Amino acid sequence: xxxxxxxxxxxxxxxxxxxxxxxxxxxxxxxxxxxxxxxxxxxxxxxxxxxxxxxxxxxxxxxxxxxxxxxxxxxxxxxxxxxxxxxxxxxxxxxxxxxxxxxxxxxxxxxxxxxxxxxxxxxxxxxxxxxxxxxxxxxxxxxxxxxxxxxxxxxxxxxxxxxxxxxxxxxxxxxxxxxxxxxxxxxxxxxxxxxxxxxxxxxxxxxxxxxxxxxxxxxxxxxxxxxxxxxxxxxxxxxxxxxxxxxxxxxxxxxxxxxxxxxxxxxxxxxxx
Amino acid sequence: xxxxxxxxxxxxxxxxxxxxxxxxxxxxxxxxxxxxxxxxxxxxxxxxxxxxxxxxxxxxxxxxxxxxxxxxxxxxxxxxxxxxxxxxxxxxxxxxxxxxxxxxxxxxxxxxxxxxxxxxxxxxxxxxxxxxxxxxxxxxxxxxxxxxxxxxxxxxxxxxxxxxxxxxxxxxxxxxxxxxxxxxxxxxxxxxxxxxxxxxxxxxxxxxxxxxxxxxxxxxxxxxxxxxxxxxxxxxxxxxxxxxxxxxxxxxxx
Ligand SMILES: Nc1ncnc2c1ncn2[C@@H]1O[C@H](COP(=O)(O)OP(=O)(O)O)[C@@H](O)[C@H]1O
Ligand SMILES: [Mg+2]
Numbered sequence: 427x428x429x430x431x432x433x434x435x436x437x438x439x440x441x442x443x444x445x446x447x448x449x450x451x452x453x454x455x456x457x458x459x460x461x462x463x464x465x466x467x468x469x470x471x472x473x474x475x476x477x478x479x480x481x482x483x484x485x486x487x488x489x490x491x492x493x494x495x496x497x498x499x500x501x502x503x504x505x506x507x508x509x510x511x512x513x514x515x516x517x518x519x520x521x522x523x524x525x526x527x528x529x530x531x532x533x534x535x536x537x538x539x540x541x542x543x544x545x546x547x548x549x550x551x552x553x554x555x556x557x558x559x560x561x562x563x564x565x566x567x568x569x570x571x572x573x574x575x576x577x578x579x580x581x582x583x584x585x586x587x588x589x590x591x592x593x594x595x596x597x598x599x600x601x602x603x604x605x606x607x608x609x610x611x612x613x614x615x616x617x618x619x620x621x622x623x624x625x626x627x628x629x630x631x632x633x634x635x636x637x638x639x640x641x642x643x644x645x646x647x648x649x650x651x652x653x654x655x656x657x658x659x660x661x662x663x664x665x666x667x668x669x670x671x672x673x674x675x676x677x678x679x680x681x682x683x684x685x686x687x688x689x690x691x692x693x694x695x696x697x698x699x
Numbered sequence: 700x701x702x703x704x705x706x707x708x709x710x711x712x713x714x715x716x717x718x719x720x721x722x723x724x725x726x727x728x729x730x731x732x733x734x735x736x737x738x739x740x741x742x743x744x745x746x747x748x749x750x751x752x753x754x755x756x757x758x759x760x761x762x763x764x765x766x767x768x769x770x771x772x773x774x775x776x777x778x779x780x781x782x783x784x785x786x787x788x789x790x791x792x793x794x795x796x797x798x799x800x801x802x803x804x805x806x807x808x809x810x811x812x813x814x815x816x817x818x819x820x821x822x823x824x825x826x827x828x829x830x831x832x833x834x835x836x837x838x839x840x841x842x843x844x845x846x847x848x849x850x851x852x853x854x855x856x857x858x859x860x861x862x863x864x865x866x867x868x869x870x871x872x873x874x875x876x877x878x879x880x881x882x883x884x885x886x887x888x889x890x891x892x893x894x895x896x897x898x899x900x901x902x903x904x905x906x907x908x909x910x911x912x913x914x915x916x917x918x919x920x921x922x923x924x925x926x927x928x929x930x931x932x933x934x935x936x937x938x939x940x941x942x943x944x945x946x947x948x949x950x951x952x953x
Contacts, residue, residue, distance in 0.1 A: 492855075495855075495859050496858075496859070497855055497858060497859065516858070516859060516860075516861045517861055518861070519860065519861045521859050521860075521861075522859075523855070523856060523859045525852050525855065525856070527850070527852040528852075529850070529852035529853045529855070529856045531853070531870075531871070531874070531875075532952070532953060533874050533951060533952045533953075542860070542870065543860050545866075545870065546857065546860045546861065546862040546866050546870065547860070547861060548866075588856075598859075
């Protein structure tokens with residue numbers, strides 16, 4: 427990472443890469459009412475760490491990610507990414523995101539979609555890096571294909587390559603494989619595990635697939651139902667790189683079963699405080 | 700999506716041709732039998748009139764004048780409308796104001812604007828200006844909604860990438876909105892022809908509109924019909940050209 431003149435005197439690696447502290451998020455509804463999506467949520471992610479957020483649908487996972495991405499502002503609490511507000515990081519073009527909807531530009535080729543972050547940042551397109559990224563995500567030979575000509579899995583890979591284009595400090599992934607079939611999804615998980623091993627970028631992955639979370643993450647954060655807060659944090663000790671064989675490991679299955687159980691019945695802990 | 704996809708056009712094209720033919724036959728029959736009085740000649744009489752060299756010269760001159768005014772108005776109105784739409788996308792605060800202004804301009808009937816323009820802009824410029832107003836409004840309405848047509852996920856990606864307004868406009872909003880903008884142009888083209896003809900009514904030197912008025916006053920029924928059909932033909936031609944453009948754009952940008 428390039429050294430930057432830090433206004434705080436703290437060395438960068440003692441502070442977390444992503445910090446959400448005391449986050450409350452209300453969404454306004456009609457007639458002055460509001461829905462509380464997150465209630466006093468705390469979450470810290472270290473540099474180079476891969477954290478997965480698991481939780482039932484509607485518990486506020488995407489809201490957490492959108493807060494970290496600067497797409498939403500917290501009602502209460504503070505969000506710091508690399509010690510700065512997400513808006514500052516966005517201005518410096520240091521954030522990478524991929525959503526469930528690939529959001530590729532349908533009129534642009536795979537190559538031009540991956541080159542988009544360079545153009546948007548007003549930088550000269552690094553053609554070699556763009557092609558290397560397409561190769562990294564297994565799309566060598568598809569550089570000139572349009573999104574329409576690619577399968578769902580390939581589109582998501584282009585979206586991930588695009589997120590990586592400017593070597594972001596932080597990678598934010600919101601169910602990037604959520605729309606894929608189970609087989610493609612597992613293959614994509616293994617691909618992402620391999621890519622992450624090569625890049626070691628601080629990554630926040632939102633998912634409701636327990637296998638996916640355990641397969642990829644250093645730490646799995648389980649959220650309660652709405653309003654969302656942290657129910658449980660699970661360290662995943664299995665060493666990287668985790669290949670397909672991990673899914674046959676009894677330890678893996680024990681962990682998946684435990685976390686799945688928490689998703690089924692989040693009530694006991696949610697009721698406290 | 701409300702647009703007609705290109706594939707569905709092929710069978711409907713045959714149907715349309717059949718419909719037009721049936722209409723022509725009907726018009727001929729009504730004229731032959733004199734069902735609608737002397738103002739409705741048989742179509743074959745109109746075509747007989749058009750076949751005369753003198754008529755062709757007259758119609759040709761009128762057609763050139765009207766087509767020129769319509770084209771100039773279409774370009775002028777289209778460009779101004781696009782610029783205004785782009786401005787309101789770049790400076791969102793101006794959006795509601797500009798939209799209200801456009802609605803007010805549109806609410807004034809073109810017929811009422813004609814005499815006003817004749818006295819201010821002159822009889823030469825009036826057909827072009829009326830055409831520009833008619834076309835411009837269609838383009839403005841289409842362009843404002845076109846520039847808002849990118850989906851939320853695409854917008855979010857641009858936001859997180861740190862894209863500025865101009866960059867978002869150029870790389871997302873314009874390309875994403877191009878099919879809708881071309882839809883607007885498709886509506887604007889016949890509107891420009893109509894606008895030019897209306898503009899000519901108020902005393903242009905030549906043009907289809909002038910021909911319509913003078914044929915009516917001199918009860919030259921065949922000439923009146925020939926002029927009306929010529930105006931319709933220009934409109935139709937403009938429309939067909941733009942539908943072809945729309946097909947090409949939709950293939951590229953969707
Ligand atoms: N823009 C919004 N306006 C109103 N309510 C919202 C908005 N975004 C999310 N919510 C609500 O907040 C809650 C959490 O949403 P979300 O973060 O998308 O959940 P998840 O990603 O875990 O499925 C849901 O109940 C949802 O209805
Ligand atoms: Mg979600």
